[in-house]
Amino acid sequence: MMAAGMEHEVEVPGRVEITTDARPDLARTTVICGLRPGQKLRIVKYLAYGWSSLRSRPALRDQAAGALHGARYSGWQGLLDAQRAYLDDFWDSADVEVEGDPECQQAVRFGLFHLLQASARAERRAIPSKGLTGTGYDGHAFWDTEGFVLPVLTYTAPHAVADALRWRASTLDLAKERAAELGLEGAAFPWRTIRGQESSAYWPAGTAAWHINADIAMAFERYRIVTGDGSLEEECGLAVLIETARLWLSLGHHDRHGVWHLDGVTGPDEYTAVVRDNVFTNLMAAHNLHTAADACLRHPEAAEAMGVTTEEMAAWRDAADAANIPYDEELGVHQQCEGFTTLAEWDFEANTTYPLLLHEAYVRLYPAQVIKQADLVLAMQWQSHAFTPEQKARNVDYYERRMVRDSSLSACTQAVMCAEVGHLELAHDYAYEAALIDLRDLHRNTRDGLHMASLAGAWTALVVGFGGLRDDEGILSIDPQLPDGISRLRFRLRWRGFRLIVDANHTDVTFILGDGPGTQLTMRHAGQDLTLHTDTPSTIAVRTRKPLLPPPPQPPGREPVHRRALAR
Numbered sequence: 001m002m003a004a005g006m007e008h009e010v011e012v013p014g015r016v017e018i019t020t021d022a023r024p025d026l027a028r029t030t031v032i033c034g035l036r037p038g039q040k041l042r043i044v045k046y047l048a049y050g051w052s053s054l055r056s057r058p059a060l061r062d063q064a065a066g067a068l069h070g071a072r073y074s075g076w077q078g079l080l081d082a083q084r085a086y087l088d089d090f091w092d093s094a095d096v097e098v099e100g101d102p103e104c105q106q107a108v109r110f111g112l113f114h115l116l117q118a119s120a121r122a123e124r125r126a127i128p129s130k131g132l133t134g135t136g137y138d139g140h141a142f143w144d145t146e147g148f149v150l151p152v153l154t155y156t157a158p159h160a161v162a163d164a165l166r167w168r169a170s171t172l173d174l175a176k177e178r179a180a181e182l183g184l185e186g187a188a189f190p191w192r193t194i195r196g197q198e199s200s201a202y203w204p205a206g207t208a209a210w211h212i213n214a215d216i217a218m219a220f221e222r223y224r225i226v227t228g229d230g231s232l233e234e235e236c237g238l239a240v241l242i243e244t245a246r247l248w249l250s251l252g253h254h255d256r257h258g259v260w261h262l263d264g265v266t267g268p269d270e271y272t273a274v275v276r277d278n279v280f281t282n283l284m285a286a287h288n289l290h291t292a293a294d295a296c297l298r299h300p301e302a303a304e305a306m307g308v309t310t311e312e313m314a315a316w317r318d319a320a321d322a323a324n325i326p327y328d329e330e331l332g333v334h335q336q337c338e339g340f341t342t343l344a345e346w347d348f349e350a351n352t353t354y355p356l357l358l359h360e361a362y363v364r365l366y367p368a369q370v371i372k373q374a375d376l377v378l379a380m381q382w383q384s385h386a387f388t389p390e391q392k393a394r395n396v397d398y399y400e401r402r403m404v405r406d407s408s409l410s411a412c413t414q415a416v417m418c419a420e421v422g423h424l425e426l427a428h429d430y431a432y433e434a435a436l437i438d439l440r441d442l443h444r445n446t447r448d449g450l451h452m453a454s455l456a457g458a459w460t461a462l463v464v465g466f467g468g469l470r471d472d473e474g475i476l477s478i479d480p481q482l483p484d485g486i487s488r489l490r491f492r493l494r495w496r497g498f499r500l501i502v503d504a505n506h507t508d509v510t511f512i513l514g515d516g517p518g519t520q521l522t523m524r525h526a527g528q529d530l531t532l533h534t535d536t537p538s539t540i541a542v543r544t545r546k547p548l549l550p551p552p553p554q555p556p557g558r559e560p561v562h563r564r565a566l567a568r
Helices: 057-094 102-119 144-156 158-170 172-181 211-227 231-251 279-298 300-305 310-321 376-382 389-400 410-420 424-435 452-466 563-567
Strands: 002-011 016-023 026-033 042-051 096-099 488-495 498-505 508-513 520-525 528-533 538-541
Touching (some): 002 016, 057 102, 057 144, 096 452, 144 211, 144 452, 144 488, 211 231, 211 488, 231 279, 231 300, 279 300, 279 310, 279 376, 376 389, 389 410, 410 424, 424 452, 452 488, 508 520, 508 528, 528 538
Antiparallel strands (some): 002 042, 016 026, 488 498
């Protein structure tokens, strides 16, 4: 339910009559006064909203009324000052400055504002895929939230992340019921939902995308690592980690050689569905299993109260360590899933009308090497430590040729990985596409609402891609490298209570450690430990990244939107 309230302050010389008419579908305030030339009528309107899925109507009414009284007490200037202070604090920890590319500069700030607007007052509700901007996807939330939106907010507005994760944890009982319906242990979180129930009726690109459970677990773990705050894990995260780990153990199995497999799963690429051993899913599941076991050791009494035994934790670790990661020795690349590199090649020359899902039958898409969006490539970003630099370069080269980006989630990931392997100009084009998706209406559907994950992807492409930000090994790592079209990149973030400014150009990078819980912070730059101090900026040379392979081509007609062509 939602409650709304409205009050007015009326300033006018002489006599004035104010009446209010409130009906079930109408609220109207009428002001009657007489004005002579030069006299002014000033009306200040206060609006307050409250919502809850648990509280009663009277409680919601009281909430809105209380907010109105508080607003009138603060007054217009007081509210304005509070809003300004809130936004100043946000931008002090979130702003990204891009010299040389004014459109990306505008777009990344545009995106950050909308991410904050969609999440700042989430108050234990889902952040929908369109935020507060439109009716697309009917207000549902997907893996976009934990996978793309929350990573940005964890570094810039962690309080909003805590609220979003509390909402997800509040749906745990429904997720456990869903798992039980399917004959599984643990909790199966929904692919598409508003209140916690599964709302997707299409199994191959819905429930079979089990990776959402590991995505949620990773969001809890990232929050703990980046903020240094273990209270959320103790409050509600531990239960989520345990129940998702139990799901993976009941989904997978060890073969006669002891190798652990996941069958019938769909990774991020929805054109290759219900497969065996999707690398992204297996790596994320393994991470989920290890994370759950580690969390239980941090909270042994709470874990024991949830029925976790030493044997169960050992089984989680055994499965994670034995997870199958398919690799094609002949081609020297990871297989997106078992047997992927042996599938029929898709005829890109004969099928050039996109998105393919609207023009081709899935019976043709599923058995072919055509990829809707970054999948194996996303695994290399989120589980970066699991791949060598040579493997990343060869995998990017192989999969770039087969990805058609029929999803708005793909360009930012391709920007990150192309930047990491040294294809900086290609990465810049992908970053531009992710950032401008709504400002330029590149998908011709912005009328349905903004693409929140792609707006988050603008920050990701710049900060994770060109800034080289990584955290998947539990330590802050930054290794910047800029494309020719960006002369300077300056970004801010939070890490364990500190505020950090990173200022990079083509030759060196400066780290400025701001206020925090101490006077120094140890991080990594280019793989080497670096200790920062609050009293002195640290400037060091940028590590030049030389590509091992030439920039790969894309499928015909699916080259990234070239920023120079679009800017004309």
